[in-house]
Amino acid sequence: MRERARHYTAAIAALYPGDATTGALTDEAGLQEDWDDQPCPALDPSSGLCDLYEHRPLTCRVFGPALRWSDGAVGACELCYEGASDDEIARRAVTVRHEAEERALLAELNLPDTIVAFALALPGESQ
Secondary structure, three states: OHHHHHHHHHHHHHHOOEOOOOOOEOOHHHOOHHHHHOOOOOEOOOOOOEOOHHHOOHHHHOOOOOEEOOOOOEEOOOOOOOOOOHHHHHHHOEEOOOHHHHHHHHHHOOOOOOOHHHHHHOOOOOO
C-alpha cells in the first residue's frame, strides 16, 4: 500500500497544490479533478477492497453525501451527483461536525493537512 501511495504521489507531484515533499496541502481548491480517475492507493488492486477500512480517515468515512465545511464550502463527489446543479447539491449537503477533532488530531500527530496518498506515503514504522 505504501508503494502504491509513493507511485501516486510521484505522479501528481508536479500538479500538487502544496509541498509535494512533505504532502502539506496549501490550497485544497487547487486539487485537480482529473486525479479523481486514479484509484486510492489504499484500495487493494486485486480485491478492490480498502486496506485501511477499519482505520480510514474522516474523508473516507463521510464519502458519498455532499459535505458543508465550517467555512461554508460544499464538497461532493461528481460521480455521486452526476447531472445535479451546484444549488441542488448545496441544498442536500450535510454539515461536517468533526472538523475540529480532525484538526486537533493532525496537530497532535504533527501532521499537515494533506491527502490520503501523501499520508500513506510518509515513512512509518511498518513499511
